[in-house]
């Protein structure tokens with residue numbers, strides 16, 4: 199079994215990290231995280247900067263802030279380059295120097311150096327380089343520019359990381375990951391991976407939007423996994439449908455994060471193992487015959503039926519959403535445990 203030693207301890211792979219963007223998993227309390235046997239969580243440096251939280255978290259670190267001991271990955275804000283600025287140029291600007299976000303009259307300047315500084319202040323286990331994240335549909339000229347910037351920014355991130363961690367002991371140092379861009383273009387992915395590998399990072403992520411028309415871009419994901427040296431960690435960012443995780447583990451990916459388990463739970467979608475197969479259930483009357491206490495041992499399934507959960511979503515939404523979130527996160531912990539013994 200593959201594993202990695204992080205600041206917070208040993209992490210068994212493959213591992214799934216649910217989203218705790220602002221230092222909080224939506225739907226549950228932070229003091230419930232550890233008992234769900236979650237591998238770790240992902241926070242977002244850009245959102246924490248925007249919310250003015252860095253100073254508060256910096257004092258004791260993100261683990262203390264959240265009251266958890268499990269590993270924390272911090273994402274850089276590269277995804278927001280795509281989800282905000284690429285979609286609407288009024289929300290900011292991307293230059294070779296860095297990114298300027300303009301939101302509700304507030305300006306946030308994010309350079310590669312600042313991005314690393316903020317993540318080190320957070321005290322995360324794994325920190326991500328700033329990249330120019332792209333949608334798979336973007337034209338080749340802009341993909342090429344994004345790859346060039348991603349490489350230049352990664353070099354600056356590494357330099358700043360070396361400067362800021364030079365006095366840290368090995369066990370206190372976070373791991374630094376770079377992100378491979380290039381859209382669906384194999385030549386660009388290869389160029390990006392080659393240049394990033396030369397700079398020598400602890401791990402490499404598949405970056406960019408990984409889906410097209412709701413389907414996983416399997417070809418380019420597999421190709422990109424093959425470009426990452428096998429002794430380095432391979433992180434499939436934003437991939438989180440159970441069947442997609444299974445596919446990506448076969449390709450060699452070790453790390454995953456996604457909003458799916460928690461967001462789907464709030465939208466009444468639950469995942470189960472039934473007769474060895476994964477089943478997705480929308481909490482509706484037609485499923486009332488399924489006895490969930492036989493399928494799962496979480497707080498929801500031990501104490502309630504699907505019919506009761508259905509009623510609860512109508513009468514006490516917060517309680518229902520909490521229980522559904524606990525269930526989906528328990529399912530994902532179980533899924534990753536199963537994948538480790540394959």
Ligand SMILES: [Zn+2]
Nearest residue numbers: 494496499525
């Ligand atoms: Zn359950």
